[in-house]
Amino acid sequence: MTTIRDVARLARVAPITVSRVLNNAGPVNMETRARVETAIAELHYVPNVLARSLRFKHTQTLALVLTDITNPFWTRVARGVEDTARRFGYSVILCNTDENEAIQLETVNLLLQKQADGILLVPRRNGAALVERIRRQQVPVVVLDRHIPGLPVDIVRGDSEGGAYALTRLLLELGHTRITLLSGPEDVPTAADRAAGFRRALVEAGCNTACPVLFGEYSYTSGKALALQALAAQPAPSALFAGNNLIATGALHAVRESGRDVPRDLSLVCFDDFPPELLVEPFFTTAAQPAYELGCQATHLLLERLSASSTGGPREIVLPVEIITRRSSGPYTG
Amino acid sequence: MTTIRDVARLARVAPITVSRVLNNAGPVNMETRARVETAIAELHYVPNVLARSLRFKHTQTLALVLTDITNPFWTRVARGVEDTARRFGYSVILCNTDENEAIQLETVNLLLQKQADGILLVPRRNGAALVERIRRQQVPVVVLDRHIPGLPVDIVRGDSEGGAYALTRLLLELGHTRITLLSGPEDVPTAADRAAGFRRALVEAGCNTACPVLFGEYSYTSGKALALQALAAQPAPSALFAGNNLIATGALHAVRESGRDVPRDLSLVCFDDFPPELLVEPFFTTAAQPAYELGCQATHLLLERLSASSTGGPREIVLPVEIITRRSSGPYTG
DNA sequence: TTGTAAGCGTTATCAC
DNA sequence: GTGATAACGCTTACAA
Numbered sequence: 001m002t003t004i005r006d007v008a009r010l011a012r013v014a015p016i017t018v019s020r021v022l023n024n025a026g027p028v029n030m031e032t033r034a035r036v037e038t039a040i041a042e043l044h045y046v047p048n049v050l051a052r053s054l055r056f057k058h059t060q061t062l063a064l065v066l067t068d069i070t071n072p073f074w075t076r077v078a079r080g081v082e083d084t085a086r087r088f089g090y091s092v093i094l095c096n097t098d099e100n101e102a103i104q105l106e107t108v109n110l111l112l113q114k115q116a117d118g119i120l121l122v123p124r125r126n127g128a129a130l131v132e133r134i135r136r137q138q139v140p141v142v143v144l145d146r147h148i149p150g151l152p153v154d155i156v157r158g159d160s161e162g163g164a165y166a167l168t169r170l171l172l173e174l175g176h177t178r179i180t181l182l183s184g185p186e187d188v189p190t191a192a193d194r195a196a197g198f199r200r201a202l203v204e205a206g207c208n209t210a211c212p213v214l215f216g217e218y219s220y221t222s223g224k225a226l227a228l229q230a231l232a233a234q235p236a237p238s239a240l241f242a243g244n245n246l247i248a249t250g251a252l253h254a255v256r257e258s259g260r261d262v263p264r265d266l267s268l269v270c271f272d273d274f275p276p277e278l279l280v281e282p283f284f285t286t287a288a289q290p291a292y293e294l295g296c297q298a299t300h301l302l303l304e305r306l307s308a309s310s311t312g313g314p315r316e317i318v319l320p321v322e323i324i325t326r327r328s329s330g331p332y333t334g
Numbered sequence: 335m336t337t338i339r340d341v342a343r344l345a346r347v348a349p350i351t352v353s354r355v356l357n358n359a360g361p362v363n364m365e366t367r368a369r370v371e372t373a374i375a376e377l378h379y380v381p382n383v384l385a386r387s388l389r390f391k392h393t394q395t396l397a398l399v400l401t402d403i404t405n406p407f408w409t410r411v412a413r414g415v416e417d418t419a420r421r422f423g424y425s426v427i428l429c430n431t432d433e434n435e436a437i438q439l440e441t442v443n444l445l446l447q448k449q450a451d452g453i454l455l456v457p458r459r460n461g462a463a464l465v466e467r468i469r470r471q472q473v474p475v476v477v478l479d480r481h482i483p484g485l486p487v488d489i490v491r492g493d494s495e496g497g498a499y500a501l502t503r504l505l506l507e508l509g510h511t512r513i514t515l516l517s518g519p520e521d522v523p524t525a526a527d528r529a530a531g532f533r534r535a536l537v538e539a540g541c542n543t544a545c546p547v548l549f550g551e552y553s554y555t556s557g558k559a560l561a562l563q564a565l566a567a568q569p570a571p572s573a574l575f576a577g578n579n580l581i582a583t584g585a586l587h588a589v590r591e592s593g594r595d596v597p598r599d600l601s602l603v604c605f606d607d608f609p610p611e612l613l614v615e616p617f618f619t620t621a622a623q624p625a626y627e628l629g630c631q632a633t634h635l636l637l638e639r640l641s642a643s644s645t646g647g648p649r650e651i652v653l654p655v656e657i658i659t660r661r662s663s664g665p666y667t668g
Numbered sequence: 669t670t671g672t673a674a675g676c677g678t679t680a681t682c683a684c
Numbered sequence: 685g686t687g688a689t690a691a692c693g694c695t696t697a698c699a700a
Contacts, residue, residue: 001391001472003693014671019695027669044470049447050393051693054384054676057335070413072612075404082403082430091444094428096416110425113383136378138335220611249611274612277554277583278406283614337677348687353679361685385677388692 002043011039022047053115062302063093063116065107066144067218071246073272073291077144080295081120088303090117099185099217101126112137118302120144125187127151140305142298146189152314154305156298160190160271163287163321164197167241167269170285170323175332176239176267177207182226182251183243184218191215194243194271211237218243223250231258238332242270248284252328263330273324285329288322336377345373356381387449396636397427397450399441400478401552405580407606407625411478414629415454422637424451433519433551435460446471452636454478459521461485474639476632480523486648488639490632494524494605497621497655498531501575501603504619504657509666510573510601511541516560516585517577518552525549528577528605545571552577557584565592572666576604582618586662597664607658619663622656 004022008015013032020026021036028036039045053059062085066074082092093116097104101124108130111119118140123130127148134141142154171179181198184191195213202208214229216222223246230237231254240255242248248270255262262268273288297317338356342349347366354360355370362370373379387393396419400408416426427450431438435458442464445453452474457464461482468475476488505513515532518525529547536542548563550556557580564571565588574589576582582604589596596602607622631651 029669046446046471048693050384050388050449055695070409075409079404112380115384137380246611277580278612280617363685382677389679
């Protein structure tokens with residue numbers, strides 16, 4: 001490895017002079033600068049950011065801790081984060097936790113050790129402990145997608161309650177009164193919020209009792225299982241509300257495997273849209289969250305916290321959700 | 335920030351002793367160890383990996399430089415990489431380059447500065463220069479998905495030529511003789527390889543001349559544009575072969591917007607499958623690459639190169655591609 | 669305009 | 685078993 005010292009030797013200057021050339025900091029004679037630059041090129045010198053970070057006490061690195069990049073929702077969030085980070089000279093370490101609290105803790109510890117300048121976190125139940133831990137190291141955190149009950153912290157998320165409410169209203173207006181919510185984990189705030197919005201709409205309409213909420217995982221397989229469970233009820237639901245996109249496809253496939261079809265026998269709506277370029281045909285009536293925007297805004301907020309200038313109290317940014325009507329929902333036919 | 339020195343002070347030992355406890359290296363008295371551990375807990379000490387890496391000369395970090403994580407193909411590759419890396423105690427820095435050579439160079443430079451222990455690269459035209467640059471810094475590289483003409487280097491990729499050949503054969507056997515290939519960029523080896531496989535099958539069947547190859551981008555919008563262009567030809571093709579998954583959906587949507595439909599008026603096959611959990615219904619007849627596996631194997635190879643034990647010449651691992659027949663392809667109807 | 673010395677937080681080396 | 689010292693590659697503060 002060639003170091004700043006090697007360059008200095010070759011250019012017959014002190015290391016600090018090379019440093020000055022490298023960073024365009026401090027005065028350097030045109031001629032010496034040229035000599036240094038020649039030496040740099042000749043030796044193919046690459047500065048060691050580790051050493052620099054050790055001095056500077058910052059790494060120009062942000063961490064994004066999410067559940068599973070395989071979900072297109074998170075993919076787009078991640079792009080939002082990366083694009084924004086990059087624009088401000090930061091790179092991003094991406095970590096999947098698969099909703100596993102042990103992995104989550106381990107991941108956060110690692111990121112702290114790696115001296116990430118800031119962390120974007122999609123927490124599970126242990127969110128509060130995690131945030132405390134991060135904060136104790138003076139590292140700014142922004143919580144993404146989920147709020148942490150009772151803990152004031154910067155948050156950027158979609159309007160789960162409102163979106164679920166609107167989507168449920170849509171089903172009610174189509175005449176459905178037996179709707180089942182196939183939800184994510186009960187202890188994940190988005191799942192709880194969507195359940196709350198669901199119930200609010202139902203209570204307003206006076207058909208709360210006929211509409212169960214089933215909690216599971218935010219996954220394809222869980223969607224299948226939940227749908228089967230919902231379909232087995234007596235009387236069977238006339239509409240299904242999937243808590244996220246993967247639950248939706250899982251549910252759809254289960255419905256079909258049971259010999260029924262959507263929207264013929266059943267309506268099916270869901271949270272989180274699929275981008276058109278992944279689809280043969282737009283199908284699901286959904287509450288679409290601005291995923292990319294979520295990532296951008298969260299990153300902006302985090303960067304703001306980094307530039308110590310920002311010292312206000314915790315902020316919660318709630319992005320609106322768009323209701324899109326498509327083929328998967330139809331009027332109640334009895 | 336609390337350092338190893340603070341811990342040492344509190345435990346009334348020398349920093350090096352704390353280090354020994356931390357790394358379970360060297361002998362430490364049971365009682366001293368206990369005292370140190372108490373101090374660590376009390377101060378919420380988090381070791382600084384930067385400093386450690388500076389000494390050790392390795393960062394336990396791999397870099398994955400790909401085109402766009404938004405494509406489910408890359409998403410699954412990335413999961414393969416991350417899962418494997420994690421199993422061996424490495425974390426992954428993910429970078430999107432959007433097929434842009436300038437960004438690619440910039441990214442590689444940054445990763446070198448960050449002292450990534452190894453780099454997984456999905457290169458564009460400037461691949462050879464990039465690889466040379468990385469190698470000059472003694473950093474192992476594995477090229478993913480694409481081979482670099484004339485440059486011996488470790489490569490893990492799918493069998494583009496073979497897959498395209500098989501897929502074209504399938505169309506020919508269905509009776510199609512006017513097939514258009516909607517390809518990626520001509521200078522991207524996968525696109526060239528797929529074109530080669532395509533042509534080989536056609537030449538064998540003796541209908542080479544009636545079957546054009548259109549080069550574009552590996553994107554949804556490019557897929558749309560290419561399809562429109564293909565449909566405008568006289569005589570119009572009876573089948574379209576999309577160079578990747580995004581071109582396929584783009585093409586499909588263009589076909590539909592032009593008043594035609596698949597497979598009614600036209601067959602449409604493609605490279606790269608969508609995972610079922612993203613789909614309302616499996617639709618495309620495809621040549622499916624083992625994306626996750628690609629990521630795993632590439633990472634394994636890279637890790638092997640890292641543990642200096644491996645010193646053999648460049649290896650090329652070509653993973654087979656699976657042909658899956660679905661609704662989007664049908665017999666030629668005249 | 670250029671250089672010297674010290675230090676960022678660790679750990680390897682060698683001594684006790 | 686434990687510790688003093690130097691070093692990893694870089695930059696800040698100060699001096700020349």
